[in-house]
Amino acid sequence: MSGREHQYGTTVTWTGNQGTGTSGYKAYSRDLEITAPGKPPIPGSSDPAFRGDPTRYNPEDMLVASLSACHMLWYLHLCAVNGVSVTAYTDDAGGTMAEESHGGGRFTDVVLRPQVTLAPGSDSTKAMGLHHEAHEKCFIANSVNFPVRVEARITVG
Structure with missing residues (x-):
């Protein structure tokens, strides 16, 4: 390193x-x-x-949120330095955790679903491609041992 x-x-x-x-x-x-x-x-x-409180964040929520936030922050950075103007970004991310019979468990995957709005005249093809680069650079995604998929949607205007 x-x-x-x-x-x-x-x-x-x-x-x-x-x-x-x-x-x-x-x-x-x-x-x-x-x-x-x-x-x-x-x-x-x-x-x-x-037996947890459903009104509070649990570690599983925070792991999914960490992956989503890391991807978003890299994506916004890459868009800014590549001339792609993002005007809105929302991610309805979800993860699956499998519980084992012995009481342990692990995440089997997380799916990020960013919905990105670009300013009029922005290059949506370039914007879509930057999701791949953001995923490759995401510190958190690079630290987990399960797949993290990105299913992005881009809207212009």
């Missing part, structure tokens, strides 16, 4: 002690809070399938 290294740090704090800690499987909440210096906290929990 060559080039610069960047360091990241977060603090994850369990906030789900309901008085008796983990004295029993149903005795505690899975709630947590993710913090980093100078940033707002993120309320977290486990997936509702694992």
Whole structure:
């Protein structure tokens, strides 16, 4: 590996002690809070399938969101430096996690579905091709061991 290294740090704090800690499987909440210096906290929990709070982000949500956000940020950068003017970008990303009989599991794939709007007169062919380059450069996609597919839609105007 060559080039610069960047360091990241977060603090994850369990906030789900309901008085008796983990004295029993149903005795505690899975709630947590993710913090980093100078940033707002993120309320977290486990997936509702694992007794989590459905109103809070779970690690699986955040993994899919990380892949989506990384792709988007690379894509916007590449469009800017290649003369493609993006005026709107939304991604309805989704991931599949397979639970194993022994209790573990893993993601089997994530699909990114960016819906990109370009300014009138923009080159939609070039814009579509930049999704491939963004995917190749995405730090998070390069760090996972499952396929990440991109199913982009481009609209001009």
